[in-house]
Amino acid sequence: MSDREIFIFAENDCGSIGSVYFELLAKAYEINKAYTSLDGAPARICAVTVGNADENAIKSLADSGADAVYSIRHSKLGVYNPAVYSEAVAQLCKKEKPFIFLFGSTAMGTEIAPTLGVKLHTGVSAHCVDLRVDDDGAFVQDVPAFGGKVIGEILTPDTLPQIATVKPGLFQSAGFESKDAEIIEFTPDLNDFATDGIVLKDVHIKEHDSLPVEKAEVIICGGFGMGCDENWELLEKVAGYFEHSAVGCTRPALDENWADDDGSMIGTSGKTVRPKLYIGAGISGAMHHVCGISDAGLIISINKDENADIFKVSDIKVAGDAVKILTALEARLSQE
Amino acid sequence: MNIGVLVKPVPDPEQYNSITIDPETKRLDRAGAPSIVNPADKSAVEAALQLKEQIGGTVTVFAMAPPDGREKLMEVLAMGADEAVLASDRAFGGADTLATSYTLVKAIRKKEEVSGPFDLIIAGNESADGATGHVPTQVGEQLGYNHLSSITKIISVDDTNPAFLTVLQKYENGRNEFIIKLPAVLGVTRDISKPRYTSAMGVIRAKKKPFEIYDCETLEPDMSRIGVDGSPTKAGAIFTPDTGRKSEEIKGRPEEIAEELLKRIKASGVGIVSGGGCRE
Ligand SMILES: Cc1cc2nc3c(=O)[nH]c(=O)nc-3n(C[C@H](O)[C@H](O)[C@H](O)COP(=O)(O)OP(=O)(O)OC[C@H]3O[C@@H](n4cnc5c(N)ncnc54)[C@H](O)[C@@H]3O)c2cc1C
Ligand SMILES: Nc1ncnc2c1ncn2[C@@H]1O[C@H](COP(=O)(O)O)[C@@H](O)[C@H]1O
Numbered sequence: 001m002s003d004r005e006i007f008i009f010a011e012n013d014c015g016s017i018g019s020v021y022f023e024l025l026a027k028a029y030e031i032n033k034a035y036t037s038l039d040g041a042p043a044r045i046c047a048v049t050v051g052n053a054d055e056n057a058i059k060s061l062a063d064s065g066a067d068a069v070y071s072i073r074h075s076k077l078g079v080y081n082p083a084v085y086s087e088a089v090a091q092l093c094k095k096e097k098p099f100i101f102l103f104g105s106t107a108m109g110t111e112i113a114p115t116l117g118v119k120l121h122t123g124v125s126a127h128c129v130d131l132r133v134d135d136d137g138a139f140v141q142d143v144p145a146f147g148g149k150v151i152g153e154i155l156t157p158d159t160l161p162q163i164a165t166v167k168p169g170l171f172q173s174a175g176f177e178s179k180d181a182e183i184i185e186f187t188p189d190l191n192d193f194a195t196d197g198i199v200l201k202d203v204h205i206k207e208h209d210s211l212p213v214e215k216a217e218v219i220i221c222g223g224f225g226m227g228c229d230e231n232w233e234l235l236e237k238v239a240g241y242f243e244h245s246a247v248g249c250t251r252p253a254l255d256e257n258w259a260d261d262d263g264s265m266i267g268t269s270g271k272t273v274r275p276k277l278y279i280g281a282g283i284s285g286a287m288h289h290v291c292g293i294s295d296a297g298l299i300i301s302i303n304k305d306e307n308a309d310i311f312k313v314s315d316i317k318v319a320g321d322a323v324k325i326l327t328a329l330e331a332r333l334s335q336e
Numbered sequence: 337m338n339i340g341v342l343v344k345p346v347p348d349p350e351q352y353n354s355i356t357i358d359p360e361t362k363r364l365d366r367a368g369a370p371s372i373v374n375p376a377d378k379s380a381v382e383a384a385l386q387l388k389e390q391i392g393g394t395v396t397v398f399a400m401a402p403p404d405g406r407e408k409l410m411e412v413l414a415m416g417a418d419e420a421v422l423a424s425d426r427a428f429g430g431a432d433t434l435a436t437s438y439t440l441v442k443a444i445r446k447k448e449e450v451s452g453p454f455d456l457i458i459a460g461n462e463s464a465d466g467a468t469g470h471v472p473t474q475v476g477e478q479l480g481y482n483h484l485s486s487i488t489k490i491i492s493v494d495d496t497n498p499a500f501l502t503v504l505q506k507y508e509n510g511r512n513e514f515i516i517k518l519p520a521v522l523g524v525t526r527d528i529s530k531p532r533y534t535s536a537m538g539v540i541r542a543k544k545k546p547f548e549i550y551d552c553e554t555l556e557p558d559m560s561r562i563g564v565d566g567s568p569t570k571a572g573a574i575f576t577p578d579t580g581r582k583s584e585e586i587k588g589r590p591e592e593i594a595e596e597l598l599k600r601i602k603a604s605g606v607g608i609v610s611g612g613g614c615r616e
Contacts, residue, residue, distance in 0.1 A: 107486050140572070146347070151576070155570045196517065200514055206511075288352070298601070
């Protein structure tokens, strides 16, 4: 067995595995390839699930292309409790001593990963935009600073595991052949671990009546420059002319309540998206927003300020009033 | 309820687009961006002040920063916080989240020796510059307190002994509602509250409020756990990613622009719905 194990945290939500697992898996394959070509010793890629995953979830992990699946099970893991989950995962790490541990920067991942950092006294890098292996075999984690304006290389040279979190949507998933992964059950010792500190009382699921931005092929995105509620409706209308479309927003637009779903915000505190087409209207181009669209196909921006920063990251620039341009575009689309 | 709030001075996010890296020295040029109180931390202070107004207690603000961090703490004292602690020493510099949170925990413990234990520590969910969001969690874990991050709302306070808070946590599909037992640490998003404006009176009062500066001598930390040496992650090279695109300008009357845009849009391979209204 290889002494390099790459663990990937697999969140399961009612029997289905969160998409970021598959994105991390694709990256783990790349890392593995780099190590293999460097010293001929391939890593073992292992999915880790916690919280008594059901048969479907385990099966989809076992078929995902991972070498092994660790299924952490205990009666105290039935309901999500970050403290107990973290303890369970820490116990697995103490036993298996993984080399790298990857998490999605989800609500769950961003609680468990830093907690593990304390429990195992190791480094955790956050919201990595790339993960790679350098010529000396070091695991390099590229983290964004200042909203993504600057990228810094992070190394965790002396402690294991090297923990990194990655935002969902940032890496692209790929299909891998099933390796019919070995399923390893792990039962943590939680008998004396108090569970009453944090109790999940209820889950309020937000129903989406439209396609979420991270799944959309076309995003019509509005910023503070849209000016008012009525103008905002124009975005909805234009989006209506495209298949698989969604309306996205910046933070000020959300603050103004023009957009009502915080899940449609794009950027540092919001989603990372990769649509085929992104049209941005009345958006200045702050790093905290544009870091979320760098992998978009065609980027068209409309801003009345000729020198707006958004133009620098756009394929097509339209310097003008967003309402006038979008109204004309809508009129033209209606003739199609 | 005795509440501590973690406050980080950060370069003003409005200026991040002008930050560059000197090609010669490879050093960061912050383009003279002034420091502000991290936006989410102002919301954290506001949430603490509201809790205090509701059930009584004190609000103490903590920062680990160079000496000029004092000004930023004065700003939140002016908002209404009661006391401030600045952990400042050259040896604290270059810390990653683990070493930062260790140092903040030492400062919290030191303050507790004189002021009694804290029931609740509130932090911003993420800082504008580093934005790891890991410090609140790692402070909570090292204090041995219950902790939750991504909190958007404190729904209710059960001020019995032990005390509990009911809170909402933002997650991918909506909100989780948790009951958390105090003492606890919460990482809160800007949704938690809108920071109040500072009055002139507040600024004057702030000058008389207790302000302590803790250095290495006061905190007596394990030197292997602070600063660069105490950080398991090491920072390597920095660079600015190339996100630039060609920015080809389309000009004309709105109808002409629309015509040209449609051509480009069609070439991008997206599907157009005749008659529109596809999202209704
Ligand atoms: C820690 C942190 C995290 C953040 N995370 C996010 C995030 O995830 N997503 C996000 O979006 N922001 C985020 N922000 C905020 C971000 O820094 C910017 O403030 C925000 O993106 C600006 O939004 P905007 O472009 O809509 O507004 P503004 O910056 O106010 O820009 C409005 C633009 O509209 C133009 N305009 C005005 N009128 C018209 C008109 N009639 N026609 C055409 N153009 C017009 C103006 O020229 C201007 O350029 C974050 C900030 C911090 C500190
Ligand atoms: N040096 C610091 N001093 C005080 N509080 C801090 C410091 N660093 C981080 N914090 C707190 O932790 C939160 C999250 O920061 P970060 O983990 O850097 O994203 C901030 O919003 C602050 O409340």
